[in-house]
């Protein structure tokens with residue numbers, strides 16, 4: 144049995160999903176976080192799975208998000224839908240409900256966030272709502288686990304007895320009614336044949352939904368009759384076809400809410416949020432405040448907390464390394480294997496793991512910002528700026544997520560309404576500095592710019608943003624002409640971040656990082672070790688410069704030489720970095736002659752401060768990792784698109800690093 148969770152963004156779907164399935168998915172206090180369907184079994188009901196769908200406002204076909212959800216509901220035919228409605232925002236949420244009803248799938252409405260409504264002396268007449276909509280309504284609070292048992296029970300009942308929504312006609316205007324009615328009759332056979340609920344198909348046809356029209360496979364004559372009915376309706380109402388349907392729905396929603404909802408008084412949280420927003424989203428203050436906050440985070444992470452933790456971590460690692468080396472020596476292990484374990488695997492993995500404290504601290508702050516509701520404000524403030532450069536404001540969500548990891552960020556570009564906006568966002572998101580780039584930054588900053596850690600760090604993050612902005616400007620005037628689709632972003636109230644949510648987020652990120660260290664990075668390091676230990680004829684080399692790796696590296700070096708990165712070890716590190724950004728560090732750790740010195744110290748042998756900058760710029764901008772590449776392919780839907788993205792990013796990275804290096808060189812900083 145399959146139960147689908149459907150609802151607007153940020154209405155609590157994932158929270159409910161986690162509660163009923165006992166899982167720990169990412170709950171975000173900002174829309175666009177869940178873009179993939181995830182499935183889990185209801186605790187205590189084996190064989191009953193719940194699907195957490197992305198948040199949508201409507202079942203139109205404007206964004207791939209909506210199309211995915213719609214196709215899921217139409218094709219997979221879940222046994223029941225739980226439609227989650229945010230009770231504090233009931234009017235807007237019911238808009239989706241009205242469309243779900245048309246699907247005629249057994250359905251239950253979970254009226255969520257009732258805790259907030261009650262706290263602020265609001266109330267909702269559940270029975271009236273039920274009768275008006277013809278769907279059972281269960282008040283719940285997903286966060287506080289209230290009403291969940293009843294919800295599960297009612298849903299199971301509806302699914303088993305196939306209790307479909309009782310009402311389907313919500314028209315008030317005659318003209319709309321006539322049009323929908325006539326079209327429903329006309330297409331009934333087609334709808335049955337292609338398994339699309341007739342009423343749903345009819346309203347979509349009135350709205351002018353191309354996808355449904357194609358799916359129904361109508362005859363020429365039928366299409367003309369439909370257009371005729373619509374033209375008549377439009378002439379009668381004096382609005383356009385889409386507005387006719389929107390009006391119909393909102394008219395009904397207004398009536399129903401007037402009779403059943405006592406509006407909660409403005410909550411304390413709301414008033415507090417308004418006050419905070421006066422400053423945080425202020426016309427002039429917003430951006431300086433944002434930079435202030437970001438700078439404090441970088442400063443705290445890299446100068447104050449992270450560096451100390453990292454020192455401890457490094458001495459711990461060194462201790463373990465010495466011990467392990469001694470044990471292996473005692474054991475009399477073959478020198479080649481010993482070198483593989485110590486100089487290869489251990490050196491590489493521990494070099495990357497040493498940066499874990501930075502990642503943890505940075506993400507701790509970022510998840511605090513996200514869960515408090517501030518990220519949604521950042522999106523709001525940036526929206527205006529983004530629109531000026533021809534990007535949809537909606538792109539800000541993927542871009543902000545890009546500071547965590549490009550993979551989910553690129554996927555969340557699905558929520559964008561137009562192909563143009565989506566493609567641009569997919570192209571630009573990887574310019575954000577993801578968590579995997581942090582180790583590279585930290586290593587080089589410690590080696591060359593130790594006095595200004597936070598500043599350089601912030602400059603790197605900003606350069607990524609700047610490049611994305613510039614690219615956006617150029618693209619929207621060349622390949623991607625056209626206007627971005629406007630979007631609505633809601634502001635959740637500011638809240639005290641929940642410890643559980645923040646810890647879960649943090650755990651997710653850290654686990655991911657550790658996983659990568661022991662799988663991907665371990666394998667990559669071993670390969671690198673192998674290539675630098677043997678020459679082309681598989682003889683052990685005394686001097687690393689004679690190895691297979693050096694041979695490959697030298698082939699590639701001319702490509703990087705104009706950037707001041709002509710040393711074969713550097714080009715090798717950059718090329719292996721295509722697999723994952725942390726691998727840049729682990730490769731350097733294997734290749735650099737560390738000896739008694741630290742890795743940071745050893746870097747001075749083949750970098751100057753200027754070439755270090757050039758290196759950082761290149762690392763910041765080129766293709767993030769194979770996982771991201773796979774995501775490009777999936778989201779753009781073509782191999783060609785994927786190759787173009789890689790080419791684009793590498794070119795931009797090369798040019799930017801080239802400019803920086805050449806300018807620096809002319810200024811005599813080399």
Ligand code: GDP
Nearest residue numbers: 153154155156157158170171172256284285286
């Ligand atoms: P989704 O976008 O629909 O998956 O929504 P999430 O599950 O990510 O939740 C959005 C926000 O609403 C989170 O910050 C939750 O903590 C919060 N939330 C969810 N359910 C409730 C509830 O019953 N009461 C209150 N007050 N907040 C809730």
Ligand code: MG
Nearest residue numbers: 156157176177
């Ligand atoms: Mg969610």
